[in-house]
Amino acid sequence: MPDQTADLLVQRAELVVTMDPERRELPGGWVAITDGMVSGVGAAGSEPQAVRRIDAAGCLVTPGLVNTHHHIYQNLTRSFSPALSGDLFHWLRTLYPVWSRLDEEAAYVSAWIGLCELALGGCTTTTDHLYVHPRGGGDLISAEIAAAVELGFRFHPTRGSMSLGERDGGLPPDSVVQDDDDILADSERLVRLHHDPAPGAMVQIALAPCSPFSVTPDLMRRTAELAERLDVRLHTHLAEDTDEDEFCASMFGCRPIEHFENVGWGSDRSWVAHCVFPNDAEIDRLAGWGTGVAHCPSSNQLIGAGLAPIREMRDAGVHVGIGCDGSASTDCASLWLETRGALLLARLRGGPEAMLAREALEMATLGGAGCLGRDDIGSLAPGKAGDLVVWPLSGVAFAGALSDPVEALLRCGPVAARHTIVGGRLLVEDGVLAASGVDDMLVRHRTIAQEWLDASRLV
Numbered sequence: 001m002p003d004q005t006a007d008l009l010v011q012r013a014e015l016v017v018t019m020d021p022e023r024r025e026l027p028g029g030w031v032a033i034t035d036g037m038v039s040g041v042g043a044a045g046s047e048p049q050a051v052r053r054i055d056a057a058g059c060l061v062t063p064g065l066v067n068t069h070h071h072i073y074q075n076l077t078r079s080f081s082p083a084l085s086g087d088l089f090h091w092l093r094t095l096y097p098v099w100s101r102l103d104e105e106a107a108y109v110s111a112w113i114g115l116c117e118l119a120l121g122g123c124t125t126t127t128d129h130l131y132v133h134p135r136g137g138g139d140l141i142s143a144e145i146a147a148a149v150e151l152g153f154r155f156h157p158t159r160g161s162m163s164l165g166e167r168d169g170g171l172p173p174d175s176v177v178q179d180d181d182d183i184l185a186d187s188e189r190l191v192r193l194h195h196d197p198a199p200g201a202m203v204q205i206a207l208a209p210c211s212p213f214s215v216t217p218d219l220m221r222r223t224a225e226l227a228e229r230l231d232v233r234l235h236t237h238l239a240e241d242t243d244e245d246e247f248c249a250s251m252f253g254c255r256p257i258e259h260f261e262n263v264g265w266g267s268d269r270s271w272v273a274h275c276v277f278p279n280d281a282e283i284d285r286l287a288g289w290g291t292g293v294a295h296c297p298s299s300n301q302l303i304g305a306g307l308a309p310i311r312e313m314r315d316a317g318v319h320v321g322i323g324c325d326g327s328a329s330t331d332c333a334s335l336w337l338e339t340r341g342a343l344l345l346a347r348l349r350g351g352p353e354a355m356l357a358r359e360a361l362e363m364a365t366l367g368g369a370g371c372l373g374r375d376d377i378g379s380l381a382p383g384k385a386g387d388l389v390v391w392p393l394s395g396v397a398f399a400g401a402l403s404d405p406v407e408a409l410l411r412c413g414p415v416a417a418r419h420t421i422v423g424g425r426l427l428v429e430d431g432v433l434a435a436s437g438v439d440d441m442l443v444r445h446r447t448i449a450q451e452w453l454d455a456s457r458l459v
Contacts, residue, residue: 006032006039008386008424009050013061014393015405016041017358019365019379025406031061033386036423037200041380056390059418060405062361063380064124064154064387065335066368069235069273069294071326072114072128072144073099073107076449078327082456088241088303091329092171096132098456100176104138109444111144114333115153116435118324119427121334122417124154124387125368125377127323129235129273131160131210132176133186141190145203151435152425154201154387156372157194158208158235159187161223163215169251171213180219183209184226191230199376200385202423204232206372211237212256213247220263227269233373234265238272241305245277257282266291271371273323276300276308283309283316292319292371295363297341298332299325310342311350314359321368322360336417339364340410357410390419392431 009032016029018041028044040048077083077098083091107130118126130140141157148155164170165177187207195205207223209215220236227234239245239256248256257278260266268290275293278286286293293313300307313320322342324333339360346355369378377385391409393401401408409415420428427434 004034004039004048006034006048006050008033008052008054008421009047010054010056010061010388010390010419010421011047012044013056013390014058016061016380017063017361017406018381019063019362020381029061031380031388033421033424036386036425038380038382038384038386040382054390054419058392058394060391060393060409061380062122062389062391062409063365063378064389064420064422065122065339065364066321066372066378067118067123067126067324067335068271068292068321068368068371069296069323069325070114070126070128070333071130072333073102073110073130073132074326075114075117075333076106076110076445076452078331080327087243088305088329089171089243096172096176098452099132100134100173101452101455102132102134102137102140104140104143106448107140107143108147109441109448111147112151112441113445115148115151115155116433116438117333118335119151119153119420119433120416121336122389122391122420123335124389124420124422124427125156125372126153127156127158127206127235127372129158129160129208129210131162131208131214133161133178134176141205142194145194148203152422152427154377154385154422156204156206158206159190160208160210161187161215161219162210163219164213170215177214180216180222183219184222187223187226188230191232195230195232197231200423204372206233206235208235211240212244212252212259217252217259217263220265224264224269234267234270236265236270236272238275239277239282240274241303242277255282257285261285269373271319271321273325274299274308275313276306278309280312283313283318286313287316287318290319292321294321294323294371295342296323296325296330297338297345299329300345301341303329307345307349309349310346311354319367319370320363321371322364334416335364336413336415340413343410357407360410361406386421386424388421389417390421391415392418
């Protein structure tokens, strides 16, 4: 590291896990951040001078976790009882009318609270798939970007969309679908307004038609063409449920992943959510295309449709990241919980040799970065974004966990971040959110959620 004074130095860690190409793990290590980027990583005794120092003694330091799939606005309908007892299509049909009340205020407030929740769970970069755009709702994507900018969270919102309503054979009600041309025009507007392609970018936009059962094939094709022209990424749900298989067979005469290829999405520009039901040949095709997969472990469990074949995907070379998903398929937005869930579900599906903690952590960091097409996050090395998490390894939950801090992180717990740092800025400090006004924002959130709940009871 050049002779310079760092802005922030995290030092004396029990272990620093770098996730760099050599997968270095540094006992007693340190990480220095200058101008929002990592300026040095090293072993004890070589620390630089710094304006501010954070003592990580007794803690594990990792790269910040990357959330590759979420629907943040859905935190306004957590544990929504009418939707809890059915399959995927049942709870979507139940909630679509409730979500049709979404507007700029609801998008901003739900994003603000949702990003705070993610920060407490060690997440430093998140995507969001906002695909409900009610008529008259306003600029929902810009509203949630405003929340991310205010909090200092690294944000990858996706301009979601639905264009195949009930009258045309789709799942969503016609009140929440949009015209293809309107969707594409707004997608381009948002990219021009907000997308930053530079290393260290805090906001990047992707384009995200919702799913095979809620958008037209023509919209999928035209969106892929637009993403190519604008050089942005593509995201959608894929192979999530057996009902989706039946829908695609009936509507398109093929399986979902074949339909995905037919509309021009089989590329390294794409990453998809869930992918619970690919066969072996389809996994090989995903790997060959370079298409990433956002694995959502709690969603697999709560929806109960099946367990994604993550071991097989990784062995085939698929980029696999971790995602929280949204309510009601996951009512707790913690990347720590999802990373632990990925570890446990892989072992449930494939046995005790199917996954260890380091591989799950790799999916939550480097795997997520790969899904988002970024090489500046997901690891701790000079020139990478200054995003990291300091995890406590002390107290009753970790008593006796002395031999391997990484395994302890995901086997013990529950645990929340002691410090969450994004671009050298503390979003969580000593386990407490750094943002002011949390209580006031919670009141605003509760007011909107109550209004939605009351309105649903009148239907």
